[in-house]
Amino acid sequence: MTRLRSEVCDWIVARFVEQTALLAKLVAAPSENPPGDVEAVAREIEHFLRSRGLPIERIQCAENQPNIVSSTTNGTGRHLVLNGHMDTIPVGPRDRWTVEPFALTGQEDRLLGLGSGNMKGAVAALLFAYAWLAERTDLWQGKVTLTAVADEVFFGPNGAGFMLQQRPDLLGDALICGEGPGAMGLAIAEKGVAWFRIKVRGEPGQGMAARRGDSAIHRLAAVISLLDQWNERLVKAPGDLDRLDRDAAREGLRISANVGKVSGGGFVSQLAAHAEAELDVRVPPGMTVDSIERELQALLDTDWLTVERIKGWDPNWTAVDSDIVRSMEEAATFVRGTPPPLVVRLPASDASRWRRAGIPAVCYGPQPLLASGVDDFVYRKDFLDCAKIYAIAALDYLGGHRISGS
Secondary structure: OHHHHHHHHHHHHHOHHHHHHHHHHHHHOOOEOOOOOOHHHHHHHHHHHHHOOOOOEEEEOOOOOEEEEEEEEEOOOOEEEEEEEOOEOOOOOHHHOOOOOOOOEEEOOEEEOOOHHHHHHHHHHHHHHHHHHHHOHHHOOEEEEEEEEOOOOOOOOOOHHHHHHHOHHHHOOEEEEOOOOOOOOEEEEEOEEEEEEEEEEOOOOEHHHOOOOOOHHHHHHHHHHHHHHHHHOEOOOOHHHOOOOOOOOOHHHEOEEEEEEEEEOOOOOEOOOEEEEEEEEEEOOOOOHHHHHHHHHHHOOOOOEEEEEEEEEOOEEOOOOOHHHHHHHHHHHHHHOOOOOEEEEOOOOOHHHHHHOOOOEEEOOOOOOOOOOOOOEEEHHHHHHHHHHHHHHHHHHOOHHHHHOO
């Protein structure tokens, strides 16, 4: 297997200039969400696939939001899906950027441009890994599918969710998602999301007669102060996540509670008779949305307050002893020399859609930071290494070591 892994690395290294040129084209194709128009990026991906004689399929619900699918098959066997998204966050304040956002710019060990980190860098790496697998079908058996999806940034309905609804066969047997958790960790889990609306009633009256606790806004402020204490709580990982890296996974096992919106009152000289807040809780493995809601109700048990769940889904994870985790660990260790830390991804990703359907899924990619933004970037080495790791892990998962006998 060592010889085959080295062959993969040599093939990728020989095409790194081409891989970087592809990333430059993807970055130059604006795909901010909103509005979520990824048509220009999709055309670049289709051109790459078409130039290599690879099949192309569009699965599309909304205008300018296509999902691109390409599959290569060699006999019967496992079905591995390689997934990435084409949309990016908005560019933000242009005057904060030190480079042109829609042009890939090299600076020492970095490649900068909107989407380079989240996540066009991973898409380009996945495409080259997929191209190698399509060239060397003699080394594996089964099926490899590449999916480049729209509408991920807002976890919207027109991307992977629509694609899987139309084509449940694209769930496959395992998923490698290029959505990196930062610092080249291997995310085998991700937090759940729970949004709540908290409504508070106060005593109506004139502000000049205010007493402690009369105003709905003051009551809400006290509630918010209690919720802020949740941000210090750590949860014990479930048993099948016992190999999580203790330090790197710490944030993934911490509850985060953010009050993102507050409103209330009517006029400065009157007591606020009503106030409300919207709360975003990221739920670590070991808790559920229901358990968070029960704690919230108990914490805020009073007749002047109500709690309404806006939306939510539970945390999900892939067992550490699953084949796709092992394949990714071994591939990353071969390429980078040390095992990747096993972590919990904080933001939501499309990988959760596969896990909720019972499909083992991991997230690994060249995004260096927890969240991308102004001066989004990837390290050149990470960008190159990811293409190698995706291809080697896919080869291992699809049985290349058994076929080759090496």
